Amino acid sequence: MIRNESQKRIARLRDEIARHDHLYYALDKPEISDAEYDRLRAELEALEKEYPDLVTSDSPTQRVGAPPREDLPSVRHVKPMLSLESVMNVDAAREFDKRMKKGLGSDDVTYAVEPKFDGLSVELIYEDGVLARGATRGDGSVGEEITPNIRTIRAVPLRLRAAKPPRLVAIRGEAIMPLGAFRDLNRWMTERELPAFANPRNAAAGSIRQLDSRITAERPLSFFAYEIMKLDGAEPPDTHAQELEMLSKWGLRVDPHRKICRTIEEAIAFHGDLAASRDGLSFEIDGVVIQIDSKVDREILGLRSRSPRWAIALKFEPRKEVTIVEDIVVQVGRTGKLTPVALLRPVDVSGVTVSRATLHNAGEVAKKDIRVGDTVRIERAGDVIPAVVERIPQKNERRKRPFAMPGACPVCGAEVVEDGAYHFCTGGLSCPAQLKRGIAHFASKAALDVEGLGAKTVAALVDRGLVSSVADIYRLDAAALLALEGFADKSAANLLEAIESSKKVALDRFLYALGIRNVGEHVAAVLAARYETLDAVMEASEKDLMTIHEIGPEVAKSVSSFFAEKKNRALVSGLRQLGLDVAPAARADGPRPLAGRTFVFTGTLEEFSREEAERLVQSLGGRAISTVSAKTSYVVAGAEAGSKLAKAEKLGVKVISEKEFKKLAGA
Ligand code: IVH
8 A cells, every 4th residue: 555545544444443442442332343343453553563653642552551660750630639528328418408509599409410430530631632641639739640551541532532622621530440350350460479459449540550551551441531620622511411421422431320310319319229230330339429510500609628519429338248157267467466257158249259257356256246157247348358247136046155266376286375455376487377477478579579479389388398487488499499389490490580689688678578566667667767777776775766756665665575586686697698688778867769769780880899889779768689670660781781681671671871870879
């Protein structure tokens, strides 16, 4: 085809594909088969490959995702993104109705009622009809720019379907993850020993706030539009109903479950209907939004600082179900804490099969008087893990004995002691349950970040006797790993490499990794900033620890007694002997300009030894690692850089020179 013809064909294909995307993703009414659709795309891709200069940002081929960014940039919203006042019961909705009538000085009010989508709110900016920007809500005034991620959502048109689009329009709506996709994603995460998302909202947020939009592109998100925040160069709609029509005409997905109500009772009835049918929807909603339909009336009623006066969210009751407690078992956590867990007769709570629920502690079980065999009400808010709300007494029931915490640890048999509301196993790391969780914690992302050493692998290593302390992971070799199910040459080599590169660790991460009671990520960072070196933390007295502003008596005690114990000191020195190098922290008041960044050094540097450069990175809050991955922030290439440089280029990781590195580090 000659260029001119190709150009026309490209334009036609883009229109066709955009039309089918709209039919499929916004209207849910596809007209062609997937195979036909794929053919159209393949043809367009081939033509664009031939004429790369004809590729435009609104071409459907541009929904693919781009290499990772280092940070999500901030953007100021065109207007503050307000929230809604939430109410839990219909009486509060009636109160709202009274306020509206009083505020308007009239009994004639019209409400626009629609679902409250359970996702995260997003602002889209279209300039001359072309998607120019997408941002999260953030704090309401300033959000995170997520344009490349938004572009991957098929329900978001890259170009508005309008002959004469407005010069500028800011559209607000909700990015959501459909339930089917949510379940698939969690299954995928669990199989890889990654933490599952508690609910579709978190999954949507986690997917959209990615630095790497290629990940977002793999997550089937959708988007419902519900508000025009700013409109330049077009006639503004008079009512909310017209606004939604306008959005729908432009090609955005607008949910059809909406109703114009002339009375609050009508709105309440709609809320009831939707509550009854919500389990049939393919996405999660958590209530209805009731708002004044007329824009003029909204002006009269005005805004509060964080929410408009003219709207409320009338939430749904949490989902409840009744089932039977088949057993109460006791789980042992990383710190030895015993948690009673109810094993339930599996029950479907709106699409999620629930078979266990936490009972928190012995006091809670006693208070609710939950026993094996009882009939109980469980409640699931938006989350996957439910709570046991109460026992439902049954007629003529013959109840079992009350639950009692065991006197010996169910895993290792060590004595159990009480501390406040909780019970603890005293077995320490000789208890396999604590050991497994302790090692998994040590290797976790916020600690030493050993990729590939998740709970399942750790459990297998402990069960086979290959690992009986944290230090043992540094003694593993390929032969040991290959003995485990699921390991092959490549995966074993990868894990060994990840273990090797975890040996250089910043002080705060190491302190967190040790799993000292009451020392979370934040306290670990406070300690590192104050003491700078591991030895100084280890020698700190309880009294000295107490002088730190953010550290109270309980934390001070946990830290000093942890390091007073011989076996813990032995663990630290053992780790050091195995090559673990805990980098001193930046001074308390020192800058951390490299926080969150990872660096890989390759080749020979002129002014620094490798160790000096790595220490510098660590002292400025960054991390120096040895393996290049798509997540690496920078590869610093010195003279005769080799395969790591090639890998960085292949993965699109930013490569900088020693000079640029010095500038970044302010050295
Ligand atoms: S209207 C002035 N409509 O609920 C506020 N919000 O706290 C305009 N939401 O942050 C919001 N579905 O993310 C509106 N149909 C809907 C909604 C909705 C979900 C979210 C939105 C907002 C939160 C309210």
